[in-house]
Amino acid sequence: MRSPINVDEFRTLARRRLPRRIFDYVDGGAEDERGLRRNRAAFERVAFLPQRLVDVSKRDMSTHLLGQTIAAPLLIAPTGMNSLVWPNGDIALARAARRAGIPFVMSTAANISLERLAGEAGGELWYQLYVLHRDLADSLVDRAARAGYRTLVATVDVTLNGKRERDLRNGFGLPLRFTPDACLDALAHPRWTYALLRNGGVPTLANIESSSSASIEARAALLRRQMDASFAWDDLIRLRDRWPHRLLVKGILRADDALRCLELGADGVIVSNHGARQLDDAAATLDVLPAVKAACAAGGALLLDSGIRRGSDVVKAIALGADAVLLGRATLYGLAVAGEAGASRVIEIVKDEIDRTLALLGCASLANVDARHLYPIEPIPLRGSGQRASNAAAPSA
Numbered sequence: 514m515r516s517p518i519n520v521d522e523f524r525t526l527a528r529r530r531l532p533r534r535i536f537d538y539v540d541g542g543a544e545d546e547r548g549l550r551r552n553r554a555a556f557e558r559v560a561f562l563p564q565r566l567v568d569v570s571k572r573d574m575s576t577h578l579l580g581q582t583i584a585a586p587l588l589i590a591p592t593g594m595n596s597l598v599w600p601n602g603d604i605a606l607a608r609a610a611r612r613a614g615i616p617f618v619m620s621t622a623a624n625i626s627l628e629r630l631a632g633e634a635g636g637e638l639w640y641q642l643y644v645l646h647r648d649l650a651d652s653l654v655d656r657a658a659r660a661g662y663r664t665l666v667a668t669v670d671v672t673l674n675g676k677r678e679r680d681l682r683n684g685f686g687l688p689l690r691f692t693p694d695a696c697l698d699a700l701a702h703p704r705w706t707y708a709l710l711r712n713g714g715v716p717t718l719a720n721i722e723s724s725s726s727a728s729i730e731a732r733a734a735l736l737r738r739q740m741d742a743s744f745a746w747d748d749l750i751r752l753r754d755r756w757p758h759r760l761l762v763k764g765i766l767r768a769d770d771a772l773r774c775l776e777l778g779a780d781g782v783i784v785s786n787h788g789a790r791q792l793d794d795a796a797a798t799l800d801v802l803p804a805v806k807a808a809c810a811a812g813g814a815l816l817l818d819s820g821i822r823r824g825s826d827v828v829k830a831i832a833l834g835a836d837a838v839l840l841g842r843a844t845l846y847g848l849a850v851a852g853e854a855g856a857s858r859v860i861e862i863v864k865d866e867i868d869r870t871l872a873l874l875g876c877a878s879l880a881n882v883d884a885r886h887l888y889p890i891e892p893i894p895l896r897g898s899g900q901r902a903s904n905a906a907a908p909s910a
C-alpha cells in the first residue's frame with residue numbers, strides 16, 4: 514500500500530502489522546460495539562454550512578487551553594500498554610506530540626516510568642490517573658507532581674473494565690499469556706514479535722508495579738488490576754486538595770456532573786465515553802457536548818474525545834463548544850505502522866484536514882467557528898420498514 518492518506522488507511526495498515534489480539538485490544542469496543550458506530554454516526558450526522566466571500570488566505574488553528582497556547586486543538590489521549598503497539602510506545606507518542614506542539618497525556622497503565630518519560634520526551638506532559646487503590650493513587654499523584662507534570666487527568670468512567678468481547682475471545686489480558694494460538698499469531702507477525710523481544714519482551718505496568726506503596730491491600734488491588742469502584746465525589750475533593758496544579762476530570766457525559774466537577778475546583782472536564790470501550794450504549798460525546806457546554810458556561814476547560822478520525826470532526830466539536838479534542842486510536846494506528854513517525858504523520862494529516870475545513874468553511878481562525886457553521890442532518894427514515902426515526906419530519910396523523 515502507498516503511504517496512508519487518512520486515519521482509516523493507517524488503521525488498515527495497523528491491522529496488518531499487529532497480531533490480531535493486539536489490534537483488537539486497540540481497535541475494539543465494549544459488547545456489541547454499537548458505541549463505536551454511535552460515536553462515528555454522531556459526527557456523520559452533522560453537516561457544515563459554509564460562509565462565502567470571507568478572506569481565508571491566512572488561517573490559524575492555534576488554541577488557548579488552560580492558560581497556554583498549543584499549536585492545534587489536539588492532544589494525544591492517555592492509552593495503556595502502548596509498548597505492545599510499538600517499542601517504547603509512550604516515548605514515541607510523547608515525542609510526536611512534542612514535535613506537533615500539542616500535549617501528551619501519559620496513562621496510569623503506561624509501560625515506562627513517569628519520571629523516565631519526563632526526562633526523555635520533554636514537551637507538554639500531562640498525567641492520567643486511575644484509582645486502583647487510594648494509597649497507590651496518592652503515591653502516583655505525588656510522583657507526577659515531583660516529576661514536573663502540571664496537569665492531572667482523573668479518569669472516572671472505569672468503575673470496572675468494560676466487557677470487551679474481542680479481548681475475551683482472543684484471551685487478551687494482563688499478564689499477557691502466550692497460548693498456542695497467541696504464539697501462532699506472533700509467528701505470523703515476525704516484525705512485531707522481533708521488535709517486542711528485542712525491547713525486553715512483554716511490557717509491564719511500569720509505574721504501578723514499581724510503586725513504593727507497599728500496603729497489602731494496594732498489592733492485592735494491583736494483582737486484581739481492578740479499579741476502586743468506591744471512588745466518589747468526596748474522593749475527588751481529596752484529590753483536588755492533594756494535587757496542587759491543574760486538574761481535569763475525564764469520562765464526563767452529563768451536564769450536572771460537569772458542573773459539579775467545576776464547582777469542586779476542577780479546571781475542566783473531558784467529555785468522553787472512553788472510545789466506546791466501557792458502557793456500550795453510553796451516549797455519543799458530540800451529542801451531549803452542547804448540554805455540557807451550557808453547564809460549563811461560567812468557565813473551565815472543555816475537552817472531548819471518542820470517535821475523532823478526521824480534521825472535520827475536530828472542527829465540529831469546536832463549533833459545538835469544545836476547546837480541544839483528544840486523539841486515542843487515531844495516533845495508535847499511526848504508532849503501530851511507523852512508531853513516532855507514524856503518529857506524527859497522523860497528527861499532520863488531522864491538522865491538514867482541520868486547516869482545509871477552515872478554509873472551505875469560510876473561517877480564518879478556529880476561534881471564529883461556532884454552531885452557526887453547522888447544519889444538523891435529520892436521522893434518515895428506516896428503509897422499507899414504514900417507520901421513521903422519531904424526530905424526522907413526519908406528517909401528523
Ligand SMILES: Cc1cc2nc3c(=O)[nH]c(=O)nc-3n(C[C@H](O)[C@H](O)[C@H](O)COP(=O)(O)O)c2cc1C
Nearest residue numbers: 539590591592593620668787788818819820841842
Ligand atoms: C488501547 C486503548 C487504551 C486506553 N487506555 C486508557 C487509559 O489507560 N486511560 C484512560 O483514561 N483512557 C484510556 N483509553 C481511552 C482514551 O483515552 C480515549 O478516551 C479514547 O481512546 C478516545 O476514543 P477514540 O479512540 O475513538 O479516539 C484507552 C483507549 C484505547 C483505544
